[in-house]
Every structure is written in structure tokens, then in C-alpha cells.
Amino acid sequence: MSAQTPSSKRKGGADVITEQKRRTVFRPVLDNPHTKVLWPAVSADDGKLFVDLLCSILQPVSTYIDQKNKIKQRKKKASVTASSPDFTDQLQKPTRPDVLNYLTLGFNPTTFALESQTASIYAQPSYIDPTTPTTAPSSKKNSKHPITAVFIARSDITPAILLSHFPLLCTSSSIPVKLVQLPRGSLALLAQATSMPGLGIAGIRQGCPDASMLFNALERIEDVVVPWAEFSGRGNVYETLNIKQVVTSAPMVNASSKKHSEDD
Amino acid sequence: MAKKEKKKSSAALTKSLKNRDQYLRTSFLYQASALMANAANTTPELAVTATSATAPLARYYASQMKAVARKSVIRLDPNIKRSICKRCDTVLIPGRTCAIVVENESVDKVPHADVLTHTCRVCGGQKRFPIGKKGDFVVFTERPDHVVE
Numbered sequence: 001m002s003a004q005t006p007s008s009k010r011k012g013g014a015d016v017i018t019e020q021k022r023r024t025v026f027r028p029v030l031d032n033p034h035t036k037v038l039w040p041a042v043s044a045d046d047g048k049l050f051v052d053l054l055c056s057i058l059q060p061v062s063t064y065i066d067q068k069n070k071i072k073q074r075k076k077k078a079s080v081t082a083s084s085p086d087f088t089d090q091l092q093k094p095t096r097p098d099v100l101n102y103l104t105l106g107f108n109p110t111t112f113a114l115e116s117q118t119a120s121i122y123a124q125p126s127y128i129d130p131t132t133p134t135t136a137p138s139s140k141k142n143s144k145h146p147i148t149a150v151f152i153a154r155s156d157i158t159p160a161i162l163l164s165h166f167p168l169l170c171t172s173s174s175i176p177v178k179l180v181q182l183p184r185g186s187l188a189l190l191a192q193a194t195s196m197p198g199l200g201i202a203g204i205r206q207g208c209p210d211a212s213m214l215f216n217a218l219e220r221i222e223d224v225v226v227p228w229a230e231f232s233g234r235g236n237v238y239e240t241l242n243i244k245q246v247v248t249s250a251p252m253v254n255a256s257s258k259k260h261s262e263d264d
Numbered sequence: 265m266a267k268k269e270k271k272k273s274s275a276a277l278t279k280s281l282k283n284r285d286q287y288l289r290t291s292f293l294y295q296a297s298a299l300m301a302n303a304a305n306t307t308p309e310l311a312v313t314a315t316s317a318t319a320p321l322a323r324y325y326a327s328q329m330k331a332v333a334r335k336s337v338i339r340l341d342p343n344i345k346r347s348i349c350k351r352c353d354t355v356l357i358p359g360r361t362c363a364i365v366v367e368n369e370s371v372d373k374v375p376h377a378d379v380l381t382h383t384c385r386v387c388g389g390q391k392r393f394p395i396g397k398k399g400d401f402v403v404f405t406e407r408p409d410h411v412v413e
């Protein structure tokens with residue numbers, strides 16, 4: 001009761017009571033001192049070139065996936081109507097193109113591959129045999145070539161947290177990995193080229209066939225630099241205070257109403 | 265009054281910051297924690313697991329940072345909070361102490377059921393981001409109408 005009386009005296013009467021007035025306020029937020037990670041710049045021409053080259057490499061994947069989808073559909077139909085085993089046999093299993101062994105398509109495969117090739121900065125505990133390789137604990141993945149470049153349709157993918165780990169994974173890899181952001185609209189092109197809807201992330205392994213042009217063009221792209229992640233412990237720079245000011249609103253508290261409530 | 269305030273720049277506001285020392289302390293603790301987490305472990309005799317020997321120290325600094333921020337009512341940017349495990353205060357470094365995966369537990373793999381999951385490799389704690397449900401989500405400190413230049 002006491003808090004409402006002064007506001008009801010104001011203009012507007014009853015409306016003011018329900019709709020409390022708010023004022024704009026500035027609130028300081030401690031920002032992450034370690035967020036300044038710049039993605040390497042890609043010129044517009046290079047961006048187009050990368051998309052074109054990638055699409056040409058991905059061409060055999062498209063036909064393979066189309067055929068696979070067809071078989072899946074037929075199998076579904078067959079199981080719905082009646083079981084006719086010879087019907088599904090009519091379609092041959094498509095041969096898996098060799099390129100697929102040199103590609104990681106999509107978020108999860110690319111992230112897994114990068115995680116598996118993270119350089120080990122930690123000395124192995126003494127009970128672990130020193131002859132075992134320090135990088136990539138799984139021997140299955142070791143048989144594959146390491147990833148050397150990651151292509152990401154950055155401006156087509158939201159939210160930003162989906163891509164936040166890629167720069168760090170690229171720098172902490174045991175072999176250098178180039179991080180390439182593709183121009184806006186390339187997600188649709190990549191998806192079309194592979195018949196995989198929503199494909200915006202692709203990684204290329206070392207020694208990918210028919211990709212010499214792509215690897216040549218990659219040399220123009222700079223390596224990712226994460227200034228605070230000098231993993232050796234050297235070269236760490238202490239960042240100064242990083243404060244972000246955010247505009248929000250807060251309820252108006254009248255001086256008189258405050259006094260009033262204090263009296264009660 | 266409000267009009268005057270709007271003209272204020274971020275730098276001017278930061279100059280007149282209340283309890284600056286606490287902000288500095290929080291910032292320092294965060295960086296110390298990251299440094300300890302990233303420190304290379306060069307002595308195999310001390311290594312218990314294949315992580316940094318100073319990892320416990322990193323966790324201690326991170327928990328201190330959270331305590332200081334809570335006590336002195338400092339708002340931490342979501343980026344800071346997300347880089348530390350909620351459960352055990354380990355600094356989450358992708359590829360080392362953190363596994364990142366997009367999960368979809370729906371039967372038909374509907375796109376709106378996509379969930380980005382950060383899993384702490386030390387304690388197994390998970391942080392899940394329903395990216396499929398709210399794909400255009402931007403944290404409040406990065407929304408254009410909230411940011412002060």
C-alpha cells in the first residue's frame with residue numbers, strides 16, 4: 001500500500017501503478033579478456049575460388065549420396081507394402097567414392113577429426129609406454145591422413161557459439177591447419193553440390209586427390225593466431241581489464257516512495 | 265536525464281567504475297586459471313593423468329574467480345562463464361578438456377532438436393545449447409541494442 005500511494009498521485013493514475021516506469025541504466029559486465037580471436041581474412045575473389053574448387057571436388061559425393069537415398073526410399077517402400085527381397089537387389093550398392101576418405105563433411109566429423117589431432121602438450125605419465133605416439137590416442141584414426149584445411153560458411157551459420165571452438169582447434173593441432181571462412185551464401189552451394197542439406201562445414205585431409213589447385217590457393221591464407229593460447233607457457237601476455245558496458249533498464253524508484261516504505 | 269546518459273561512451277563509463285579492484289581481481293584470476301590450464305607439463309614424474317600438472321591450481325583459481333564475482337556482484341560475460349565447467353571449474357579447452365558435439369536425440373532427426381553439447385572431460389559435466397530450437401540466439405551482451413560503443 002505504502003509504495004503505491006505516491007505513484008498513484010502522479011499523472012496517469014491507475015495506469016502508472018501497473019506499468020512501473022523504467023529508466024535506462026548502464027551496467028558494467030566483465031568481458032572475457034581472451035575473446036579476441038580474428039579469423040584469417042579471405043578476399044572476395046579467393047572466397048569464390050574456394051567455393052568453386054570445393055564444389056568440383058565434392059561432385060562425386062553428390063551422386064553417391066543421391067543413389068544411397070534412393071535405395072533407402074525403396075527399402076522403406078518395400079517394407080511398407082510387402083517384403084520382396086529381389087526388389088531391393090535390383091539397385092546396386094553405389095561404390096563409395098575415394099574422395100570421401102579425404103573429406104570430413106559436417107560439424108561433428110570435422111570437430112572429431114580436429115580433436116583427434118590435437119597436439120599433446122602434456123608429458124605422458126611415467127606408467128604409459130613412451131613409445132606410443134603422444135598425438136591422437138586412437139590408432140584407427142591415425143591411419144587416415146590429418147586434416148590440413150577447414151572450410152566454414154561462417155556468415156551462414158548461427159549461432160556464433162557453434163563455430164567458436166574452430167580457431168583454437170586449428171591452432172592447437174599437431175600439424176598446421178588452415179581455417180577458411182567462405183563468403184555469404186556458400187552454404188547453399190555446398191549443400192547443393194553434395195546433396196547434403198545444411199552442409200556448411202567441410203575439412204580436407206592431406207593428399208586429397210584432384211585438390212592441388214585448392215592446396216595451392218590455401219597458401220595465400222594466413223594461419224590462425226590465438227594470442228593467449230601459447231601452449232608452451234611462454235609468450236603469455238597479461239591482458240588489461242576488459243569491461244563491456246551494457247544498456248538495460250531498471251525500475252524507477254522514487255526518493256519519496258523509498259522514504260515512505262522506510263517509515264513503515 | 266536519459267538523453268544525457270545515452271551520449272556517454274563506453275570508455276567514459278568504464279573510467280568511473282565502481283569497485284574496480286574487484287573487477288581487476290576477477291580478470292586476473294580468470295587469466296591465471298587459463299594460464300595454469302594451458303601450462304605444458306614437462307615433468308612426467310609428476311603427471312598423474314595426461315593433463316596439465318597445474319590443472320588443480322587452474323580449477324582453484326577459477327572457483328576463486330566465481331566466488332569473488334558472486335560476492336562483489338560482478339556480472340561475468342557469458343563467454344567467460346561458458347569457458348569454465350559449471351560442475352568442477354575446469355577451464356574448458358576444446359580438444360583437451362572439452363569434447364564438443366552436436367546431438368540430435370529425436371527419432372526422425374528433426375533439425376529443431378539439434379543440441380550443441382560441451383562435455384567436460386575431467387568430470388563429465390555437460391553444458392547443452394539447444395541451437396536447433398533457437399538458432400538466432402545472441403547473448404545479451406552482444407545484442408546490438410544493448411551494446412554501448
